[in-house]
Amino acid sequence: MLRTLAFSFFALCLAASAAETPAATATAAPAAPRITFSQCNVDGPYIAFTFDDGPHGVETPRVLKMLRDRGIHATFFCCGNCVAQYPEIAKQIVNEGHEIANHSWSHPLLTKLSTESVRDQLDRTHNVIKQTTGVTPTLMRPPYGAFTVQQRAWAHATWDYKCILWDVDSLDWQHRNPAKTESIILSQTNRGSIILCHDIHKTTIDAMPATLDALLAKGFKFVTVSELLKMHVEKLAAPKVKPTKSLTSVDGVSAVTSLEDLKKQAAPAPAKP
Numbered sequence: 001m002l003r004t005l006a007f008s009f010f011a012l013c014l015a016a017s018a019a020e021t022p023a024a025t026a027t028a029a030p031a032a033p034r035i036t037f038s039q040c041n042v043d044g045p046y047i048a049f050t051f052d053d054g055p056h057g058v059e060t061p062r063v064l065k066m067l068r069d070r071g072i073h074a075t076f077f078c079c080g081n082c083v084a085q086y087p088e089i090a091k092q093i094v095n096e097g098h099e100i101a102n103h104s105w106s107h108p109l110l111t112k113l114s115t116e117s118v119r120d121q122l123d124r125t126h127n128v129i130k131q132t133t134g135v136t137p138t139l140m141r142p143p144y145g146a147f148t149v150q151q152r153a154w155a156h157a158t159w160d161y162k163c164i165l166w167d168v169d170s171l172d173w174q175h176r177n178p179a180k181t182e183s184i185i186l187s188q189t190n191r192g193s194i195i196l197c198h199d200i201h202k203t204t205i206d207a208m209p210a211t212l213d214a215l216l217a218k219g220f221k222f223v224t225v226s227e228l229l230k231m232h233v234e235k236l237a238a239p240k241v242k243p244t245k246s247l248t249s250v251d252g253v254s255a256v257t258s259l260e261d262l263k264k265q266a267a268p269a270p271a272k273p
């Protein structure tokens with residue numbers, strides 16, 4: 001009886017789903033929310049410019065003025081010890097509408113540290129940002145981009161952090177060449193890009209006026225990383241099994257090909273003892 005009822009219910013669902021529009025049937029089942037991002041999938045020319053390793057006593061105020069002059073907001077992944085050293089600049093970052101986020105206390109390779117040391121690196125930075133600026137950071141970027149899947153899950157559970165990497169690496173720390181910084185960024189930036197720079201090098205900030213102006217001229221719109229994440233739409237995964245001709249995609253049951261399959265799927269799971 002139960003089996004018959006379950007089958008009837010399933011057949012009913014199948015009929016109802018088959019009547020839906022193709023757009024409705026293409027909707028993916030909700031997946032677990034993503035906690036790591038290197039770029040975003042957005043419907044518009046939005047990008048996020050990020051500056052790591054500061055605040056710096058000279059270079060950060062320089063770039064803040066350049067951003068202010070252009071009405072651009074960026075995201076600053078700060079080291080806790082630099083925030084403690086330059087609290088007024090950290091406050092200025094926040095007061096001028098930029099996002100401030102956690103880049104560890106002293107820039108170690110977090111994958112080589114004990115859990116307690118990683119906790120200390122992130123917690124001290126979390127607290128100094130909060131106490132200095134009044135803002136609770138929601139994003140972290142591990143130094144060198146090195147953070148295990150387990151560490152990411154743990155940081156998310158502990159501080160509600162999303163782990164932010166990048167898809168455009170200016171390599172500014174390596175070549176220290178403003179023209180190269182500009183050309184790498186201009187050639188690699190796409191809608192949804194997260195661009196990595198460092199606001200502790202003079203050569204990086206020297207590259208900024210031309211780089212920012214060129215990106216604006218291309219029509220890009222600058223947002224903070226959190227704003228970019230809010231616009232992100234997860235891309236639908238390609239279906240693993242092609243729909244059959246008789247029963248096309250029906251709420252993810254496209255692999256169903258026969259009455260026997262329907263019966264198997266409709267059968268209730270055996271009761272636990």
Ligand SMILES: [Zn+2]
Pocket residue numbers: 052053103107143144
């Ligand atoms: Zn860094």
